[in-house]
Amino acid sequence: MFKMQKYQRIAKKIYQLLPQYEDMTDEQLQQQTAILRTKLETGNHLASLLPEAFAVVIEADKRVLGLTPYYVQVLGGIALFFGNIAEIKTGEGKTLVATMPLYTRALLGYKGNYLITANQYLAERDGQSMGKVFEWLGLTVGIGGSDDDDFETKYRLYNADIIYTTHSKLGFDYLFDNLGSELSEQVVTRFNFAIIDEIDAVLLDGAQTALVISGSPKVQSNYYQISDWFVKSLQKDDYEYSDDKRRVWFTKSGLLKIAQYFDIDDIYDQQYIDLYRHIVLALQANYLKQKGRDYVVDKGKVLLLDVVNGRTMPGVKMQGGIHQAIEAKESVEVTSETKILGTISYQSLFKQFKSLSGMTGTAKTDEKEFMETYHLEVMSIPTNKPTQRVDESDKIYVSNQTKIEQSIEAVKQGIRDRRPVLIETGSVSMSDLYSLVLLQHKIPHNLLNAKTAVREKQIIKDAGRAMSVTLATSMAGRGTDIKLTNEAKNNGGLKVIGTERMTSKRIDNQLRGRSGRQGEPGESVFFVSLEDKMIVENSPKWVRRTRKSLERKIADKKLDSNTKLNSQRFKKVMDKAQKKFGNAEIQSRKNTLAFDTILSGQRERIYTARNKVMAGDQGYFEVIMTQSIRRVIEKFCDDSKNISYEAIADFVFNNMQSDYPLKDILSVKKEELNKKRVVDFLNQLSEDLLKKSLNRIRNAQQLNHFKKLVILRAIDRAWVDQLDYLQQLKNMVNGRGMAQHKPINEFGKEARRHFFDMEDQIYTNIFRSMMLSAIIIKSDGAIDIEFP
Ligand code: ADP
Ligand code: MG
Numbered sequence: 059m060f061k062m063q064k065y066q067r068i069a070k071k072i073y074q075l076l077p078q079y080e081d082m083t084d085e086q087l088q089q090q091t092a093i094l095r096t097k098l099e100t101g102n103h104l105a106s107l108l109p110e111a112f113a114v115v116i117e118a119d120k121r122v123l124g125l126t127p128y129y130v131q132v133l134g135g136i137a138l139f140f141g142n143i144a145e146i147k148t149g150e151g152k153t154l155v156a157t158m159p160l161y162t163r164a165l166l167g168y169k170g171n172y173l174i175t176a177n178q179y180l181a182e183r184d185g186q187s188m189g190k191v192f193e194w195l196g197l198t199v200g201i202g203g204s205d206d207d208d209f210e211t212k213y214r215l216y217n218a219d220i221i222y223t224t225h226s227k228l229g230f231d232y233l234f235d236n237l238g239s240e241l242s243e244q245v246v247t248r249f250n251f252a253i254i255d256e257i258d259a260v261l262l263d264g265a266q267t268a269l270v271i272s273g274s275p276k277v278q279s280n281y282y283q284i285s286d287w288f289v290k291s292l293q294k295d296d297y298e299y300s301d302d303k304r305r306v307w308f309t310k311s312g313l314l315k316i317a318q319y320f321d322i323d324d325i326y327d328q329q330y331i332d333l334y335r336h337i338v339l340a341l342q343a344n345y346l347k348q349k350g351r352d353y354v355v356d357k358g359k360v361l362l363l364d365v366v367n368g369r370t371m372p373g374v375k376m377q378g379g380i381h382q383a384i385e386a387k388e389s390v391e392v393t394s395e396t397k398i399l400g401t402i403s404y405q406s407l408f409k410q411f412k413s414l415s416g417m418t419g420t421a422k423t424d425e426k427e428f429m430e431t432y433h434l435e436v437m438s439i440p441t442n443k444p445t446q447r448v449d450e451s452d453k454i455y456v457s458n459q460t461k462i463e464q465s466i467e468a469v470k471q472g473i474r475d476r477r478p479v480l481i482e483t484g485s486v487s488m489s490d491l492y493s494l495v496l497l498q499h500k501i502p503h504n505l506l507n508a509k510t511a512v513r514e515k516q517i518i519k520d521a522g523r524a525m526s527v528t529l530a531t532s533m534a535g536r537g538t539d540i541k542l543t544n545e546a547k548n549n550g551g552l553k554v555i556g557t558e559r560m561t562s563k564r565i566d567n568q569l570r571g572r573s574g575r576q577g578e579p580g581e582s583v584f585f586v587s588l589e590d591k592m593i594v595e596n597s598p599k600w601v602r603r604t605r606k607s608l609e610r611k612i613a614d615k616k617l618d619s620n621t622k623l624n625s626q627r628f629k630k631v632m633d634k635a636q637k638k639f640g641n642a643e644i645q646s647r648k649n650t651l652a653f654d655t656i657l658s659g660q661r662e663r664i665y666t667a668r669n670k671v672m673a674g675d676q677g678y679f680e681v682i683m684t685q686s687i688r689r690v691i692e693k694f695c696d697d698s699k700n701i702s703y704e705a706i707a708d709f710v711f712n713n714m715q716s717d718y719p720l721k722d723i724l725s726v727k728k729e730e731l732n733k734k735r736v737v738d739f740l741n742q743l744s745e746d747l748l749k750k751s752l753n754r755i756r757n758a759q760q761l762n763h764f765k766k767l768v769i770l771r772a773i774d775r776a777w778v779d780q781l782d783y784l785q786q787l788k789n790m791v792n793g794r795g796m797a798q799h800k801p802i803n804e805f806g807k808e809a810r811r812h813f814f815d816m817e818d819q820i821y822t823n824i825f826r827s828m829m830l831s832a833i834i835i836k837s838d839g840a841i842d843i844e845f846p
Pocket of ligand 1: 125126127128131146147148149150151152153155537539
């Protein structure tokens with residue numbers, strides 16, 4: 059491959075330069091940062107300085123950490139520098155690889171260079187260890203810490219040359235930045251370069267849940283319960299699924315039942331929209347969301363499960379009412395819905411980086427998606443030592459029960475061989491089941507799943523000891539590698555046992571990759587059955603028929619139940635089922651992304667507008683205020699119905715002055731009422747009122763501040779409503795039948811229309827705030843504003 063050759067040439071250059079740096083004293087080496095920076099300032103291109111910069115880090119890594127990057131690590135570092143996804147196997151030392159491109163990128167002096175990790179523990183571990191090198195070389199390092207950092211701490215963090223943090227911390231801080239009213243209080247302002255560690259987990263597996271900052275509770279709806287009762291009474295033909303089982307909607311008979319049950323002729327009628335929304339939510343909660351897969355119920359609370367690591371996410375709720383619908387489904391207390399103040403998906407967050415790259419042990423299988431969705435190319439970096447791990451082909455059985463029995467036999471064999479064993483399940487419920495079976499067989503084991511987040515580190519440490527048995531959900535423990543004891547190594551290394559095909563080949567590979575790191579011995583094998591959910595749901599009909607006939611043969615004792623199905627035919631069935639499922643996942647991610655792109659476009663416009671206001675001056679505020687007065691009044695007067703005393707009075711009371719004397723409303727005869735007269739009158743009145751109100755603020759700075767707050771607040775209130783609307787709209791369009799509608803198109807059209815309405819709303823909000831705000835001047839001269 060052309061690119062690879064280019065990178066190899068660069069690597070060669072690095073190694074040619076290296077002896078020069080090896081000969082330097084510590085002091086000389088440390089001075090290189092300043093020297094390189096000067097070279098950059100005098101017009102040298104960063105890429106042309108790459109060999110020198112990399113050589114400096116390599117030598118510093120050696121002196122500070124005692125680790126000399128291997129050739130393949132250097133190659134990986136180059137791939138990252140140029141914005142690729144480097145596929146580097148687990149245990150090969152990705153943490154060290156990142157030091158080279160991070161240092162080089164940070165040299166430019168632009169801030170905003172990130173190493174994004176999947177969790178806080180990894181950010182701290184890697185930031186602290188690798189940070190030593192950067193600091194030694196004279197750069198500053200920030201580590202994203204707890205969520206409640208004060209401004210100073212945050213400012214220091216984001217002002218560092220290199221930042222180690224998690225994707226969620228970065229996202230939340232970014233959202234919070236855009237809720238404030240001072241530009242100088244924004245901290246996440248630079249998106250220069252990022253390396254996302256375990257990028258497939260972050261961008262593919264975790265892509266479905268967007269970050270959300272929620273605000274005050276909304277008025278509670280009482281439709282949840284009744285909608286749930288209704289939906290539970292439905293028959294199978296009252297609703298219908300999309301092919302990928304990710305959407306569900308009412309059929310004709312379902313709609314008919316709604317009409318009967320709620321005694322309504324037309325549920326699509328505007329007046330029933332809220333009820334209809336709740337019925338759709340109940341349908342989705344009951345027939346799309348699964349306990350144990352999507353959420354668990356714990357002490358009367360619905361807790362979402364993080365798909366990435368199978369952990370519960372306390373405090374995180376699905377938006378748009380679906381969380382409440384699930385609570386109704388599970389008969390626990392329905393919590394209140396909250397308004398969304400800000401939301402962003404990880405895709406949109408990362409798209410802001412000028413240069414983005416990533417690393418993981420498993421990306422090649424999904425390179426097409428990475429390219430299509432993120433324009434990131436995957437480059438496979440060879441391992442330092444050849445892989446010794448033996449990946450056995452699947453052991454296929456007819457029944458789930460035999461499969462479990464046989465896999466337990468394999469565990470026992472592993473223990474007899476005095477090897478560590480790692481059992482990987484696809485879900486929390488499967489892992490709970492296995493745990494029971496292991497106990498029945500008196501096999502002590504550690505459980506690594508949703509409930510044991512705190513002990514994760516320790517468990518992984520133990521998992522490399524001879525005869526230890528660890529049971530984990532597929533995504534747990536990413537980023538922490540299992541180190542083998544000498545005894546374990548001598549006995550054949552870690553034995554990985556998969557209890558089913560996972561949701562993609564990539565995740566299968568991820569699990570296999572837990573074993574055989576750095577050329578150590580190891581083994582991996584998957585146990586599957588024709589009864590596995592993945593197979594049942596994603597295979598052609600003949601597979602089911604064949605299973606039935608095999609089951610009969612077993613019942614008639616014509617076939618031993620322990621028989622392995624070895625034929626090529628069954629192996630293909632497994633691959634195909636997994637592929638089909640994987641394609642549905644890809645489609646669903648693309649779908650999420652399509653919805654998000656629309657939302658993102660709107661969010662960007664709002665944030666840009668806010669930033670402009672925050673940076674704005676007197677003149678700019680003036681323009682906006684004049685514009686909103688003109689637009690609001692014109693819009694009102696454009697409607698001929700409004701050219702009447704009643705309508706005008708109503709408008710004035712509600713938007714301008716609640717105690718305006720009625721007799722003054724118009725000093726014109728009824729016959730002379732026309733649009734122009736009304737416009738003039740309202741313009742004059744608003745001018746008078748505004749003057750009166752603003753005259754109270756003497757201090758020019760305070761006046762400016764007041765205007766800024768009025769405008770920001772107007773934008774924020776309208777935007778919060780818009781976000782709320784978009785959430786509901788998304789659920790609604792997804793709950794309509796496929797035949798007539800393409801959800802995303804409908805969403806796009808409606809969202810755009812509503813955005814224009816929102817702009818009107820912003821002008822109205824500004825108008826009302828200017829007219830109706832109470833300005834209270836306190837004794838010390840400070841002002842308090844009571845907004846309408
Ligand atoms: P990965 O993230 O690729 O799974 P890690 O960065 O966690 O791997 O590194 C795994 C182990 O390899 C760590 O203990 C690390 O210290 C060690 N390691 C990495 N690079 C080197 C190297 N060049 N020489 C020696 N040990 C290394
Ligand atoms: Mg790692």
